[in-house]
Amino acid sequence: MRGTKPNDKPDYAQDLVSDETVSRYREQGLIRIPGMLTREEVDRLLEAALRQLDEADKVAWDRGGGRVMDWVAHVDRRCADLRGLALHPRITAIAERLAGGPLRMLKSELLRKAVGGSAPTPLHADAPAIPFTGRPIGMTAWVALTDVPIERGCMTYIPGSHLMPHERDETPPGQSPDPFRWPRNMIWEPRVTVPVRAGDCTFHHENVLHMAGRNETDQVRVSLATVYMDADAVFEPSDLVPDDLGGMEPGQPLNDDRLFPLIGAGR
Ligand SMILES: O=C(O)CCC(=O)C(=O)O
Numbered sequence: 001m002r003g004t005k006p007n008d009k010p011d012y013a014q015d016l017v018s019d020e021t022v023s024r025y026r027e028q029g030l031i032r033i034p035g036m037l038t039r040e041e042v043d044r045l046l047e048a049a050l051r052q053l054d055e056a057d058k059v060a061w062d063r064g065g066g067r068v069m070d071w072v073a074h075v076d077r078r079c080a081d082l083r084g085l086a087l088h089p090r091i092t093a094i095a096e097r098l099a100g101g102p103l104r105m106l107k108s109e110l111l112r113k114a115v116g117g118s119a120p121t122p123l124h125a126d127a128p129a130i131p132f133t134g135r136p137i138g139m140t141a142w143v144a145l146t147d148v149p150i151e152r153g154c155m156t157y158i159p160g161s162h163l164m165p166h167e168r169d170e171t172p173p174g175q176s177p178d179p180f181r182w183p184r185n186m187i188w189e190p191r192v193t194v195p196v197r198a199g200d201c202t203f204h205h206e207n208v209l210h211m212a213g214r215n216e217t218d219q220v221r222v223s224l225a226t227v228y229m230d231a232d233a234v235f236e237p238s239d240l241v242p243d244d245l246g247g248m249e250p251g252q253p254l255n256d257d258r259l260f261p262l263i264g265a266g267r
Contacts, residue, residue, distance in 0.1 A: 013097040013264070016090055025098045029162035029208030030194070036090060036143065037199035046145040046198070048081035049222050053112050066119030066214070075110040075224070082110060086226040091141050091201055092263035095228045098203055099136035102231035104260040106130065106138065113153045113214070113221035121153070121212035123182055125166065126227070130206055132254060134233030137162075138206040144196040145222040153215045155202065156193040158186055162207035183209070229254055231262055 017033070025031040037045070052072050061068040076083035085091075086108040096103050130138050148154040166183040186209060194202060204210055206227075215221050232255075235248040254260050 013093040016094050017097055022098055022100075025203065025205075027163075028157075028159035029205035030157045030159060030192075030202060030210070031098065032194050032196060032200060032202045033094065034197065034200045036088075036201035037085075039199070041085075042145060042199045045081055045085055045224075046222060048079055049110055049145050049224070052079050052082065052110055053222070058112075063119050063122060067114065068119045068121050069111050069113045069221075071112065072110040074107055076105070076108045076226075082108065082224060085143060085224055087261065087263060089264075091143070091226075092228070094201075095139060095141055095203060096264040099139060099228070099230075101136040103136070103228040103263050104231050104233075104254055105263055106132070106227040106229045106254070106260060108224060108226040111221075111223045111225055113212075115215060115218055115220055118153065118214045120214050121155075121210075123158075123186075123209055123211040125161070125207050125209050126204075127206040128238060130227060130229070131236050131238040132229050132233040133236050134230030134254075136230050138227060138229040138233070139203055140206070141201055141203050141226045141228065143201045143224045143226075144198050145224065146219060147196070147198050148221055148223070149195045149217075150193060150213060151215075152217045152219065152221045153213045154193060154195045155204075155210050155212045156191050157204065158189045158191050158209040161186060161189065161209040162205040164189075166207075166209075228263060229260075 021031060052075055056072040056075070056078060058070040059073055060070045076086040086105055126140060132138065142155070165185065167185040168181060168183055196202065232253060235250060235252045235254065237250055
């Protein structure tokens with residue numbers, strides 16, 4: 001664990017994921033790591049998460065007459081337990097190994113798909129909502145704090161789509177591009193649906209296409225999605241997302257250690 005300075009051991013991250021897993025992530029743009037958290041961690045973090053979902057202001061995402069989900073933005077800035085999860089030593093070490101270079105935490109969002117139907121999460125890639133450029137490319141670690149079978153709205157991905165061009169129809173003049181419109185060339189690509197147990201973690205590349213089903217069960221779906229970016233990434237404003245990162249200037253590097261801490265080996 002972090003207290004024993006795992007990153008002083010050069011083979012720490014190597015012990016956590018094999019070279020084969022890293023290659024698979026880079027080919028497919030996603031990977032599931034089962035059992036990332038212990039039962040005790042899941043219980044403690046779910047309790048903290050439910051408290052946040054109860055008390056904090058939330059962003060609601062409605063689409064097609066239903067609620068896709070709601071979330072607590074930047075939850076790491078208001079809850080020490082969930083900050084600990086966003087900067088979890090195993091998760092961050094694996095993230096850097098998958099990405100192949102030093103990363104910073106950009107943001108973490110505590111997600112909820114409520115009981116009572118909800119709406120599916122539409123197919124999208126995250127890159128248009130991450131207004132930064134850099135190498136290695138950003139990724140999301142999505143940690144399940146409840147079991148998420150297909151019926152509770154687990155994620156479905158198009159493996160390899162991060163390496164394919166995302167062909168879209170021309171946006172009519174004067175209109176913003178719709179990031180949730182299917183890229184035309186992806187419709188017939190195979191998809192993979194990934195149910196997860198509480199404590200499992202998936203990582204997905206910011207350009208991989210993904211979606212999720214509705215929650216059709218009688219239990220809430222709770223997860224923490226943390227976005228990690230290249231440690232030297234620079235801000236590139238986007239029309240699609242409000243700048244909720246603290247008034248950054250175009251071209252400004254992501255080097256505020258307080259807001260965007262280095263993770264893993266760089267800490
Ligand atoms: O949790 C979901 O349904 C979607 C999450 C997502 O799109 C993401 O973490 O990038």
